[in-house]
Amino acid sequence: MxxxxxxxxxxxxxxxxxxxxxxxxxxxxxxxxxxxxxxxxxxxxxxxxxxxxxxxxxxxxxxxxxxxxxxxxxxxxxxxxxxxxxxxxxxxxxxxxxxxxxxxxxxxxxxxxxxxxxxxxxxxxxxxxxxxATVKAIDCGLMNGRPFINLAGIGFDGLVSNMMKGSNWRGFIPYFLNSVKAGLQYTPRMCRIEIDSQVITEKCFIISIANGPMWGYNFQIAPDARLDDGLFEVVLLKEAPKWQYFAAVPATLNGKIYEADFVEHFRARRVKIITEGESYIHLDGEGMMLEGELDFEIMSKALNVLVPEQE
Ligand SMILES: [Mg+2]
The missing domain is CATH 3.40.50.10330 (Probable inorganic polyphosphate/atp-NAD kinase; domain 1)
Structure with missing residues (x-):
């Protein structure tokens, strides 16, 4: 036998x-x-x-x-x-x-x-x-046809990613130093943001189009983001005195950034952003600069991912 x-x-x-x-x-x-x-x-x-x-x-x-x-x-x-x-x-x-x-x-x-x-x-x-591991289907985002899996950002975090570009020095320290530099340097820009059918015109320090919640190092810009709900979590950090952004850093580590006065968040399937001039952008940490309209679209459960068994 x-x-x-x-x-x-x-x-x-x-x-x-x-x-x-x-x-x-x-x-x-x-x-x-x-x-x-x-x-x-x-x-x-x-x-x-x-x-x-x-x-x-x-x-x-x-x-x-x-x-x-x-x-x-x-x-x-x-x-x-x-x-x-x-x-x-x-x-x-x-x-x-x-x-x-x-x-x-x-x-x-x-x-x-x-x-x-x-x-x-x-x-x-x-x-x-x-x-x-087990297999889980997660959503993916598209910005003007370019895919992202975790986060897209416009503004401050886009500037940080552009500063990191081409640098061979990686790890927490260079991110930290560039973040401080970008935080002092970046001024909120007037943006027109269409979130599904809602239109917002606001000066923003960061516009985060989030599929996942985390930048990295446990910093959460969009703590409520879910990878499989078919929706983006859109987080706006509006214009505020600079010290308030720095003071809110611990809140991003505790998942409490939404409690800050200058933060608004939304859920949406489609997002359109129009800014004057070039915008600093990142898609999953990859820095770029683009002009014109940015069009975000979610693709529901478009990607199979291996996840640790306990998930
Ligand atoms: Mg989602």
Whole structure:
């Protein structure tokens, strides 16, 4: 009776029992350098009966998306982004609207999405989590057709991301220093914001279009944001004396930013923003400057993500 049933050998069961194929897409320049140990960690901690795997290393910006597309074409079922929110953004862009599942091994500086999903900051723990993780469908955002998974921001946080661009110094300290600098430098700009059918005209320090709640490092700009409710959480930090923004920083760590007088928040499916001149923007931490109308649209449950079992 040790011979396997022919159906097990070639048929449906064989298909179901066959190990799933994972491709790890590694950003060797990600914030923490922890990803240097990814091979060793996967060899040691991944369940080799359940999974077959390979590694692909990115060489330039945009490469993670290309590598993820290749892996998809080759039939990989799980594509794991080893990096920060930027790497996750690229891999997710390739995986949206497919059956494939995004995995995350956080190795960036902030790791806003990974932290919210319950991944820690430990590479070995994240790899072990893959063995028992479950799959969850989450929403994705589009800004003028460009996808984002966690957060889009216009204003102060967009300026911080633009300051971080091209800098090789990553981690909390440079983010902190640039945030202070940007906080002193950035002046609230007049914006016309259409939130579904509501129109708001306001001077804003930050407009956050949130799918997930967290910038990273446990700073929550949109504590009520849910990844799977088919809606954006739109958070406005309106004009206020500068010291009030600085004084509100602890509130962002406690999930209490909505209690500040200068904060308003909304839920919406569609958001349109018109500002005069160029805006500082970030999509999942990637800084850019754009002029003209910004059009945000949510794609409900467009992406499958591996989440830790307890979620
Ligand atoms: Mg939502």
């Amino acid at each position: 040790h011979e396997s049933h022919p159906y097990v050998k070639d048929g449906l069961l064989a298909h179901l029992l066959r190990p799933k194929r994972i491709s790890f897409i590694v950003n060797p320049k990600a914030g923490t350098n922890l990803q240097k140990h990814i091979r060793e960690s996967v060899d040691r901690h991944l369940n080799h009966k359940k999974f077959e795997y390979d590694f692909r290393f990115t060489e330039h910006s945009g490469h993670a998306r290309e590598l993820a597309e290749q892996a998809l074409e080759e039939g990989y079922e799980i594509i794991v982004a080893v990096g920060g929110d930027g790497s996750i953004n690229e891999v997710a862009s390739a995986l949206m609207h497919t059956e494939a599942v995004l995995g995350i091994v956080p190795a960036g500086s902030g790791n806003g999405l990974a932290m919210h999903l319950g991944y820690g900051r430990d590479i070995d723990e994240a790899v072990k989590m893959i063995n028992t």
